[in-house]
Amino acid sequence: MTEPGLWQGLALLQHELLLFAGLFFLIGALDDLAVDAAYLWLRMTVRAVTPRRSHGALLRRPLSGPVAVLIPAWQESAVIGQTIRHLLETWPQPELRLFVGCYRNDPATLGAAIAGARGDVRLRLVIHGHDGPTTKADCLNRLHAAMALDEARSGRSFAMVVLHDAEDMVDPGALGLLDESVAAGADLVQLPVEPLVPRHRPWLARHIGAHYCEEFAEAPRSAYQPDRPSQ
Structure with missing residues (x-):
């Protein structure tokens, strides 16, 4: 085979492979397109109506029962104090109990959690019996055991359990919702979760945060619509 014929054969093979690859990508996207088409049809026929809630009606709403918030934390000293302080100030309901799981070999996170609570008696600081890190599931199991002990001592069962990350800031109306x-x-x-771009952080950290913004922007919009301007 001559050299021009070889290149023509390779070009033909490339086009054939591109055709097959495009076909397989199309087949793989059909399920996503079907979901989108079904949603658009339901919206157009008014069969899928998103309920709207007023942010003002949810603020400081009295709770229907005790609520436990669980936060596992390993080497989170840089963020856990601010998270605890913001959560306890934003959700002032007395029925709230905040369980934060720390490890005995992580005194920095432990100290930051104590400082962030500012003496709030609703905080339940749970120290894991083993050195960290373990797994988040293991820490949550330890928090669940502490929650069950709290229920036994108080004689009241928690009506709701909320799982929360150590670095996320809560919205004032979220607990009511x-x-x-x-x-x-x-x-x-x-x-x-609404991602915030850390503009004061270095270049790499800002672009990592922007990546999360793009990922969350593709998620469905919340049924919870604030009636106040965003901060």
Whole structure:
């Protein structure tokens, strides 16, 4: 085979492979397109109506029962204090109990958690009996055991358990929305997270945060619509 013929054969092979690759990508996207088409049809026929809630009605809403918030923390000294302080100030309901799981070989996180609580008696600081790190599931199991002990001592069962990350800031109306949904019969409630770009951070950290913004922007919009301007 001459050299021009060889190149023509390779070009033909390239086009054939591109055709097959495009076909397989199209087949793989059909399920996503089907979901999008079904949603658009339901919206157009007014069969899928997103309920709207007023942010003002959810602020400082009295809870229907005791609530436990669980936060596992390993080497989170840089963020856990601010998270605890913001959560306890933003959710002032007395029925709230905040369980934070720390490790005995992580005194920095332990100290930051104590400082962040500022003496708030609603904090339950749980120290894991083993050196960290273990797994988040293991720490959550330890927090669950502490929660069960708290229920036994108080004689009251928690009506709702909220899982929270050590670095996330809570919204003032989120707890009221969760409580309202659970009281209405929901077994599980998940709220979307709004990512914030850390503009004061170095270049790499800013672009990592921007990546999360792009990922979350593709997620469904929340049914919870604030009636106040964003901060």
